[in-house]
Amino acid sequence: MALVGVIMGSISDWETMEHTCSMLEELEISYEKQVISAHRTPDDMFAYAESAKEKGLKVIIAGAGGAAHLPGMVAAKTTLPVIGVPVQSKSLDGMDSLLSIVQMPGGVPVATVAIGKAGAKNAGLLAAQMIGAFDDQTASRLEAYQAAQRKKVAEMRDQLAD
Ligand code: RP5
16 A cells, blocks of 8 residues: 655656655655646646555655646645645756745645755655655664664765775
């Protein structure tokens, strides 16, 4: 059973959103992925948002670029936490995506991460942290992930000192 739903506005978003999925796999979080467009398939978007909770999802991660309405509109139709990933668009470098996702009206939150790959990766981590707040095994994997990051920095320090 998938705990996290990863959706994106277009297949062109996959090169960004695959970093979310890789992180979820690394942390052993079950997920499903789907292309759902706010503008091209609005009925599918609402159906997905409305059924997400009852099918067992705990978090939705939505990536979109340009006029990036997918995360906000999904958030409008579910009580699950929604994480928005601004995809780096070609024309405005992702600033359009970021502002479209982050500037939600009070009452309809979308947890917005950074533009592009770093944000996509952090979206996976953030979803794992939400699940880890209630699941000890996930919390342990997150501790191991942080310990590995500390080790990498320690190696960088050694490298610099050589
Ligand atoms: C958005 O429009 C998608 O999220 C994508 O980032 C952007 C461009 O989509 P394509 O024209 O590449 O399908 O809906």
